[in-house]
Amino acid sequence: MSRTMRIGLMLTFIVLQVITTGCWGHREIEDQSVYIGLGLDVGSPSKFEQEANEQGGHYPKMNTVTVTVQIAPAGSSQKQGGQGSPSSGSQGGSYQNQQLTGDSILQVFRQFALRNEPPLVGLHLKVVVVSSELAKQYGMGQIFDFIFRDNDIRESCLVMISHGKASEVLNSQHPGEIPAFRLRDAHRNRYRNQKILPPVTLVMLENNVRSKSSFMLQNIVSAEGEQYLSGAAIIKGETNKWVGELSEAEVEGLSWITEKKLGGVVKTYTIDGRAITYEIKNASAKVVPIVSGDDISFQIKISSEGRLIEDWSQPDITPQQTTVLQKLEEKFEEQARKQLGQALYKLQNVYHTDAAGFGEQIRISHPKVWKKVKDNWDDIFSHVPISYDIKMTIIDYGSSKE
Amino acid sequence: MFYIPKWSVFVQSTLVILIPILFVWVSRRLRDSIRSVFSLHLDKSKNVKRESSLSEISGTGQYDQDLQMLQESMAHNADVHFREFTIRGTSCRAVVVYVEGLANSNLIDSHLIAPLMREGVPEADREDFEQSSESIQAYLESHLLTVSHLRWGEKLQPFVQGVLNGSSGLLIEGMKGFFLVGMAKGKSRNVEDPISEALLRGPRIGFTERIGENMGLLRMHGKDEGMVMKKYEVGTRVKKELVLIYMKDIANQELINEIDSRIRRMAIDDPMDSGYIEQLIEDSTLSPFQQLQNTERPDRVIGAILEGRAAILLDGTPFALIMPVTFSMLLQSPEDYYERWISGSFVRLLRFSAAFLALWAPSLYISFISYHSGMIPTSLALSIVESRQGLPFPSIIEAFIMELSIEILREAGIRLPKPIGPAMGIVGGLIIGDAAVNAGIVSPFLIIVVAVTAISSFTIPVYSAGITLRILRFTAMIFAGIFGLYGVIMFFLLICSHLVKLRSFGIPYLSPLVPYRFRDWKDYVIRSPLKILKQRPAMLNPRDKDRRTN
Numbered sequence: 041m042s043r044t045m046r047i048g049l050m051l052t053f054i055v056l057q058v059i060t061t062g063c064w065g066h067r068e069i070e071d072q073s074v075y076i077g078l079g080l081d082v083g084s085p086s087k088f089e090q091e092a093n094e095q096g097g098h099y100p101k102m103n104t105v106t107v108t109v110q111i112a113p114a115g116s117s118q119k120q121g122g123q124g125s126p127s128s129g130s131q132g133g134s135y136q137n138q139q140l141t142g143d144s145i146l147q148v149f150r151q152f153a154l155r156n157e158p159p160l161v162g163l164h165l166k167v168v169v170v171s172s173e174l175a176k177q178y179g180m181g182q183i184f185d186f187i188f189r190d191n192d193i194r195e196s197c198l199v200m201i202s203h204g205k206a207s208e209v210l211n212s213q214h215p216g217e218i219p220a221f222r223l224r225d226a227h228r229n230r231y232r233n234q235k236i237l238p239p240v241t242l243v244m245l246e247n248n249v250r251s252k253s254s255f256m257l258q259n260i261v262s263a264e265g266e267q268y269l270s271g272a273a274i275i276k277g278e279t280n281k282w283v284g285e286l287s288e289a290e291v292e293g294l295s296w297i298t299e300k301k302l303g304g305v306v307k308t309y310t311i312d313g314r315a316i317t318y319e320i321k322n323a324s325a326k327v328v329p330i331v332s333g334d335d336i337s338f339q340i341k342i343s344s345e346g347r348l349i350e351d352w353s354q355p356d357i358t359p360q361q362t363t364v365l366q367k368l369e370e371k372f373e374e375q376a377r378k379q380l381g382q383a384l385y386k387l388q389n390v391y392h393t394d395a396a397g398f399g400e401q402i403r404i405s406h407p408k409v410w411k412k413v414k415d416n417w418d419d420i421f422s423h424v425p426i427s428y429d430i431k432m433t434i435i436d437y438g439s440s441k442e
Numbered sequence: 443m444f445y446i447p448k449w450s451v452f453v454q455s456t457l458v459i460l461i462p463i464l465f466v467w468v469s470r471r472l473r474d475s476i477r478s479v480f481s482l483h484l485d486k487s488k489n490v491k492r493e494s495s496l497s498e499i500s501g502t503g504q505y506d507q508d509l510q511m512l513q514e515s516m517a518h519n520a521d522v523h524f525r526e527f528t529i530r531g532t533s534c535r536a537v538v539v540y541v542e543g544l545a546n547s548n549l550i551d552s553h554l555i556a557p558l559m560r561e562g563v564p565e566a567d568r569e570d571f572e573q574s575s576e577s578i579q580a581y582l583e584s585h586l587l588t589v590s591h592l593r594w595g596e597k598l599q600p601f602v603q604g605v606l607n608g609s610s611g612l613l614i615e616g617m618k619g620f621f622l623v624g625m626a627k628g629k630s631r632n633v634e635d636p637i638s639e640a641l642l643r644g645p646r647i648g649f650t651e652r653i654g655e656n657m658g659l660l661r662m663h664g665k666d667e668g669m670v671m672k673k674y675e676v677g678t679r680v681k682k683e684l685v686l687i688y689m690k691d692i693a694n695q696e697l698i699n700e701i702d703s704r705i706r707r708m709a710i711d712d713p714m715d716s717g718y719i720e721q722l723i724e725d726s727t728l729s730p731f732q733q734l735q736n737t738e739r740p741d742r743v744i745g746a747i748l749e750g751r752a753a754i755l756l757d758g759t760p761f762a763l764i765m766p767v768t769f770s771m772l773l774q775s776p777e778d779y780y781e782r783w784i785s786g787s788f789v790r791l792l793r794f795s796a797a798f799l800a801l802w803a804p805s806l807y808i809s810f811i812s813y814h815s816g817m818i819p820t821s822l823a824l825s826i827v828e829s830r831q832g833l834p835f836p837s838i839i840e841a842f843i844m845e846l847s848i849e850i851l852r853e854a855g856i857r858l859p860k861p862i863g864p865a866m867g868i869v870g871g872l873i874i875g876d877a878a879v880n881a882g883i884v885s886p887f888l889i890i891v892v893a894v895t896a897i898s899s900f901t902i903p904v905y906s907a908g909i910t911l912r913i914l915r916f917t918a919m920i921f922a923g924i925f926g927l928y929g930v931i932m933f934f935l936l937i938c939s940h941l942v943k944l945r946s947f948g949i950p951y952l953s954p955l956v957p958y959r960f961r962d963w964k965d966y967v968i969r970s971p972l973k974i975l976k977q978r979p980a981m982l983n984p985r986d987k988d989r990r991t992n
Contacts (some may be wrong), residue, residue: 047475050468065927069815070830074823113828134828163816164823193815221821294827 072161073152076135077110077204077220080183082173085141099151104143105125105174105183108207109152109160111136112221137210139165145186153271162192166224168242169206169260172273172282179280181249186308188246195243198224201273201282203261213265217246223260226269234304234320235288235297237272253277254393254418276393277418284391286383293379294396296342296430297325306346306432308375317350318372318432329401331409336420338398342376347436365434373430384426394421443989447666469728476727499598503531503575505535512539512613515602522605527555529614530562532571534578539611546627549608553588554565575618582614582621593622603681632653636738636760638905643780648738653683653757656740658686660755664744668692674705676719676756679710684719687743688752694983700947701752701765715759725945730910732772733946735764741776750984766947768954768981770966772907773797778969786969793901794967800899801911804841805922806932807891811837813926830885838923840884845919847874849912892992897965953981 083103085093092098112135136154142148152160170183187193200223202209212219227239239260248255254277261270272286286294292304306318323344330337348368387395399417402411413420474916479590501508516522516539525538537555540547563581564569571581577593593609595601598621605611606624611816633655635650645663649656657671684705688698713719724733734852738744739762740797743753746764764771773793778786811826812817818826831871833840851870853868875893895915904906914937921929944951954962962979964970978984 047472050472065922066812066836067815068830069811069818070827070833071822072815074815074820074827076820076824111822161815166820196817202816315735378702 042306067161069281071158073109073111074164075109075111075156075160075162076166076218077108077210078165078168078187078315078352079108079110079137079171079202079210080145080168080174081106081171081206082110082177083141083143086139088139095287100145101141102143103141103211105145105148105403106139106141106207107145107148108139109149110162110210110218111138112218112220121282122264125161133213134216135220137207137323139207146190163194163195164189165193166219168197169202169209169223171200171202171204171206172259172285174206174274175201175275175282177281178195179249180245180275184242187242194284195240195241197242198227199242199245200258200260203259203270203273203285208262208265209260209267211262211265212267219267226267227258230299234299234302235271235292236269237291238299248275248277249280251277252280253399254395256291256395268400274387274393274395276391283393284386284388289379290383290386293376293381293383296376296380297327297340298321298396302344304405305349306372306376307372310371314353315350316353316371317345318350318370318434319349320344321435322346325400327398329398329405331406333401336409336424338400338401339428340380340426341431342429343431343433343441344382345433346434347438348434349438354433369432369434372432376430376432378430380428380430384428388422388424388426392422393418398424398426443816467526470823473728474486478541498594499616501619503616503618508581509537510619511598512519512537512602512611514941516605519606520865525550529558530560532563533615534569534572535615537613537782539605541606541608541614543612544608544626544628546608546624549589549624549627554610554612557586557588558937564937572616573726575616578617579619579621587612587621587623589623591624592945595619595622622661625654627654633659636769639737639739639903641717641739641744641775641777641780643667645739646743647740649740649755649760649762650752651758651760653685654753656755656760656762657685660743661742664835665748669747672702676705676708676710677712678709682713684713684756685755686748686752687751687755689747692748692750692753692894692978692984694750694985696984697750697766697947697949701754705754713756716754716761716763718764719754719756725947729911729940729944731763731769731941731944731951732904732906732910733767733944733951735771735904736761736764736766736906737764739776745776745779748989749978750982755890757860757898760960766949766982767951768949769941769952770954772904773902774969778973783969783971787967790969791967793903797911800902800917802897802910802930802934803898804889804915805918806927807888808837808841808922809927809930810917812920812923817927824886826887829887831883832882834883836923838919840888841892841919842916844875844888845916846896849897949981954979 052120083101083106086106089097114134114136138152140148140151140155142151143323151161168184168187170180175243176184184429187197209251210219212222227236230236230238237256240255240257245255255275256272257275258269259271259273261268271288272291273282274284274286275281295302295304302320302323304320304430306320307315309317311314321344323342325340325342328339328341330339383396387393398421399414402413444705499511500865513524517524519541521542523540523542525540525850526535527537529537536558538550540550563586567581567585567787570577572578583594591609593604598620601611601620604622608628609622610624612621612623614621630652631650633647635646639648647659648665649659660669660671666689668690670686670688674684674686675681676684686698686701686705701723705719708719708722710722713722718736720732720736721727726733734754735746737948740762743762743764747753751766752766755766756763775793776788778790780786781789788916810831815823820907835843846869851867855867857862871893875889879886884959899908899911901917902911918930918933921933923929927934940957941952942950950957953959954966959980961977962981965975965979976989977987978989980987
């Protein structure tokens with residue numbers, strides 16, 4: 041064999057090494073259905089399923105959960121039809137909602153393959169919405185088991201509870217808007233309104249579920265095809281089930297101790313029933329657990345500075361006099377105290393759960409005590425005396441002149 | 443009980459051992475075979491000396507016989523002219539032999555023929571003059587030939603070669619040898635702005651095709667008596683002048699010896715361009731990276747030899763070679779030093795990141811689109827999905843189509859006449875790109891990637907380094923198409939391991955990164971202020987380490 045032939049053969053073998061290997065992991069991005077939102081409801085087969093069922097399209101299952109996936113963009117149908125209406129499940133917009141019912145979320149996902157061509161890919165899942173009905177029946181650990189295990193879904197995905205049906209929350213009336221993105225971005229408004237809870241991601245949820253501690257999730261209601269963040273859903277640690285809701289005002293009251301940075305307002309009324317408003321500029325809260333023997337109690341100290349920003353009273357309050365100012369401050373303090381007290385009352389006496397993280401304070405400052413009480417902390421918490429003191433200072437009156 | 447793994451584990455582990463060994467063996471065989479094909483050494487067994495009929499003949503001193511001999515050896519060339527005349531005041535006949543178009547006719551007219559025919563030998567000196575062959579030679583040298591460049595020889599062969607190279611030959615009755623007068627005055631062009639390495643700031647001088655002028659340019663630039671210009675004659679058939687330039691008191695002697703020995707071992711019939719020299723004396727023939735840097739700029743050469751490097755000039759090409767080369771040099775431009783250090787460093791950083799883009803952007807695109815859609819930010823992923831709906835090809839084919847057409851456009855752009863070039867660029871770049879998107883062959887996102895890649899690769903100041911990156915880019919794209927990001931990373935490691943092993947004239951190619959020499963980092967990605975750059979790069983091991991001493 042000549043030298044050139046030998047070199048040629050060697051090169052051929054090297055090239056063969058490359059070209060005989062297949063592109064096995066190869067999945068083009070446009071050949072996948074990217075679902076960005078996931079809604080979990082109590083099982084109720086959709087019209088499509090019922091019709092399919094009548095024609096024999098079914099497999100052995102229980103109707104435990106109805107899974108709604110939000111796929112964006114709406115798929116090839118939209119590209120061809122221009123601005124035409126997307127297929128079943130959604131009412132306009134660049135997304136597409138699809139529903140199937142079953143008793144295993146993964147099986148339902150695989151069942152989607154019978155319906156639309158590209159396989160579902162969870163890499164970009166942003167929001168999981170669980171309806172309160174479902175969360176009442178099943179523990180969060182059960183509902184989220186697959187989602188925790190699945191390695192496509194990112195841990196940064198947010199979790200929320202819908203008051204009504206989760207599939208309705210994932211709808212939007214506004215064309216071109218994707219509801220899942222709206223829900224994901226909602227918590228960014230927290231610096232404007234403290235009625236919004238801090239976001240809970242899958243990691244945090246799993247943490248809470250595994251440690252059997254109680255926690256709050258953002259509650260969403262939907263009205264006229266639009267989402268509205270309203271209050272909080274409370275998940276009891278023992279069962280990991282939904283036990284109730286806190287109203288907006290109660291969430292606002294609790295936010296004094298749960299949030300690090302506040303950006304809300306406090307509104308109260310003057311004696312003659314006119315609204316006056318205090319804008320919180322900064323606030324700091326300290327929850328001090330006091331343990332003496334077996335008795336545990338909490339002392340909450342809150343201090344805040346802010347400005348008097350709105351005043352409907354007639355004539356205007358002249359804040360030059362310190363006595364007037366003090367009176368106003370007392371008014372605001374009273375309002376804030378009322379809100380906080382109401383929230384704490386509900387947690388302690390109605391739901392008997394510590395969803396506001398008091399246990400965490402004990403765990404940090406008295407780890408030995410925490411070991412003893414942690415197994416039935418929710419019960420103990422229900423009877424723990426909590427005292428709170430709020431100090432608010434008005435430091436300016438905005439830029440308006442006399 | 444011991445745990446004995448399944449047979450497949452054993453097979454896998456054997457493969458893991460065998461494949462690298464096989465790979466090393468194959469590459470070694472390949473390298474050896476290439477080395478033996480393009481050997482630096484002359485094959486001893488085939489070393490047949492060219493027989494020359496002229497080599498042993500020398501001038502006889504008999505005018506008619508010598509003249510006849512010259513005519514026999516040269517007169518068949520149409521461009522060789524013989525001008526016969528008689529020296530005034532004597533009866534000596536003389537003949538001037540020259541090549542038309544190459545010899546300096548001014549010199550022949552006014553400094554050869556004019557003094558000999560008009561002034562000649564005065565009455566008083568006639569006897570001295572006609573005494574012997576030596577006296578004629580001495581008298582001509584001291585009284586009549588008013589030229590600086592004068593050579594004397596008795597052998598015929600160097601004379602014929604000299605005449606054919608452009609000198610004027612002079613044969614005089616009674617003289618036993620030949621004069622070679624002056625040098626070739628072939629056509630040359632003006633000193634111009636270097637086309638391939640244009641700068642905004644800095645000298646606008648580029649080398650020309652004449653080695654004498656180029657040496658002059660260097661002398662003009664670096665007025666230092668330490669600059670050594672060592673002359674070699676290369677080419678086995680066509681002799682060419684090659685000059686090795688370095689700073690006597692800076693350059694490391696071992697480096698100079700190595701270059702010297704490589705130049706001496708080089709064997710080729712005619713080195714047409716310095717590219718021939720580069721390919722004949724480089725370390726690794728299989729490497730895609732250049733190990734000598736070519737430049738048209740005298741300031742670049744001076745800068746390099748002041749760092750302790752060496753340069754090679756070859757007659758007949760405007761491209762000088764600088765060696766040894768390190769990777770960072772290919773991304774540095776003289777302008778970095780002419781501008782202030784902040785802007786110089788910024789531009790240099792920009793160039794490094796552009797080089798990164800030029801190499802990796804398309805392969806990253808392919809692996810993100812085809813394998814790792816989860817790594818694209820969601821909103822971007824959604825718009826990519828939308829823009830890629832209904833595309834017929836997977837991203838690897840798509841990227842290859844566009845990258846290849848860009849390369850074709852670039853290659854075509856070099857050949858096109860100047861007035862058409864820009865128009866062609868617009869047609870190619872804008873119209874084809876736009877039409878390809880509209881026709882649904884490629885996605886608009888890819889057009890951005892390809893355009894950014896193409897523009898980035900133009901920022902690399904050394905053109906041949908740009909070619910290297912382009913070749914590697916295609917390989918990276920294949921890897922990305924087969925293995926995704928995993929393949930890209932493997933290819934990156936492959937390049938890294940190659941670069942770490944590569945040496946240019948004994949200097950590690952990646953220095954000062956590997957081996958790690960933090961002191962030299964002052965002039966690497968960041969160009970520190972000149973006041974800090976007091977030392978010459980230590981990787982070259984210069985004799986004089988301090989830039990400030992004289």
